[in-house]
Each structure stands twice: as C-alpha cells, then as structure tokens.
Amino acid sequence: MNKLDLAKTYKTYYKSGSEPELVGFGEAPYLTFVGQGDPNGERFAQATAALYAAAYGVKALGKSQGTDFTVPKLEGLWCVESNKPALEAPRQEWRWKLLIRMPDFVTGTVAAEAKEKTSLKKKELADDIAQVAYETMAEGLSVQMLHIGPYETEPETVERMHAYMEARGLVQNGLHHEIYLTDPRKTPSSGWKTILRFPVEQRDLS
Structure with missing residues (x-):
C-alpha cells in the first residue's frame, strides 16, 4: 500500500525559504x-x-x-x-x-x-x-516565509514580510497562519522552524 505524504505532494505548502515569497493555494x-x-x-x-x-x-x-x-x-x-x-x-x-x-x-x-x-x-x-x-x-494568494528561532522573535520575520507586501502593493486579507515544522519539545528554540503565512490581496487604490 502506498502511503500519501502531503508534505511531498504539496511542497510549496509545507516548504518555504528564508526570503518572503508570493504563493497561491486552493x-x-x-x-x-x-x-x-x-x-x-x-x-x-x-x-x-x-x-x-x-x-x-x-x-x-x-x-x-x-x-x-x-x-x-x-x-x-x-x-x-x-x-x-x-x-x-x-x-x-x-x-x-x-x-x-x-x-x-x-x-x-x-x-x-x-x-x-x-x-x-x-x-x-x-x-x-x-x-x-x-x-x-482556501487562502488563495499569500505571502509566506520561513522563520527560524523562538516564536518571540517572529516580529522580525513579520516585518520583512510586510516590507515585501508594501513594495508590491499587497495588503493582508486573512489571519496570521503558522505551520510548525519542528517539535519544540525535541528541538532547542534556536532551531525551531515555522512557516509564517499571510493571505493577501492587491491594495485598493481607488
């Protein structure tokens, strides 16, 4: 029996880089x-x-x-x-x-x-x-980025994401979303990996 692994099937969903990126999810x-x-x-x-x-x-x-x-x-x-x-x-x-x-x-x-x-x-x-x-x-168009370190330092990553959004005329259009890639019980906080994601939409210029 083949075992489905969503992390391998939906790589963009469960993997992000150290720079903000624009992605889309159905x-x-x-x-x-x-x-x-x-x-x-x-x-x-x-x-x-x-x-x-x-x-x-x-x-x-x-x-x-x-x-x-x-x-x-x-x-x-x-x-x-x-x-x-x-x-x-x-x-x-x-x-x-x-x-x-x-x-x-x-x-x-x-x-x-x-x-x-x-x-x-x-x-x-x-x-x-x-x-x-x-x-x-369905979050649709989103900006995401990998945060490495304790949750308390997330504002530094969020600030970079907001700068990325501002430069592209994007505004947040949904809740702050986190995906926990590491188990905090087994990994030192300096090595915690969390995908941060914000659904976005184009800023209304009217």
Whole structure:
C-alpha cells in the first residue's frame, strides 16, 4: 500500500525559504479546533492532543480502506480582538484555530466516523475530540516565509514580510497562519522552524 505524504505532494505548502515569497493555494480539507488562551496553557495542550487523536483516527480508518497517509504538521491561525499586535496583548486574549490538513479524499462523513471511533478508544479525550471540526479552507494568494528561532522573535520575520507586501502593493486579507515544522519539545528554540503565512490581496487604490 502506498502511503500519501502531503508534505511531498504539496511542497510549496509545507516548504518555504528564508526570503518572503508570493504563493497561491486552493481549497483543502482540515480538521480544526478553535480556542483561546495561552499556547503554553493546559487548554491549548488538550486541544492539540484531541486534534492529533482525531487525525490519527482518520488515518487508521483510511488505512483500513486502503488509503493510508502520513499525518501532516500542526498549523495554527492566530488573532486578537484588540488592535494591539498579538505579542503585545495578554496571552489570555489570544484566539487560535489549530489545524491539521487532510488528504482530499477525506470527507466530513469520514472525519465524523473517525472521531466517533477514536472517542471510544480515548475516553479521556472524548469531550475535546467532540469539539474537533471538519472544514475546508482556501487562502488563495499569500505571502509566506520561513522563520527560524523562538516564536518571540517572529516580529522580525513579520516585518520583512510586510516590507515585501508594501513594495508590491499587497495588503493582508486573512489571519496570521503558522505551520510548525519542528517539535519544540525535541528541538532547542534556536532551531525551531515555522512557516509564517499571510493571505493577501492587491491594495485598493481607488
């Protein structure tokens, strides 16, 4: 049985360079979990555990039907309600949507069946697994760049991305998107690799 690896199939999605670049993405399915609060807090950890449990449940179901795949990297969409930059706002105000991309053959029906079976096996996560949603997303035209280092130094990379956008008459048209290529539990913070991405559109000059 061939195992689908989305990172190899969609290289532009899961790989970026050390300079800002303009890319485009079509619609894709995801498992998601919406929450709020400190990413170092218990709620975020529970959400991550539930999302991965559901994703591996989809993988197990697919494998039993002859469509195995590698569970992709964790992603996150971030925002705050105030007008402050996210890193200047209290962490309890941070709003996030965690994502794990799914293969195109995964439908809402498949995700629901996988969630039900996984909840029976992981009863301690059942309530959180119930909050995992299936949805599709199409970011379209986007600017992305690889950030290397701790999350606290992301503003330096974001500033370079904004300069790139300004020079090309582009403005942000969606949420701050991150894809976590390294496991912070296993890698020193100086080596953390995160793709930063902003959906964009042409500035209205009228």
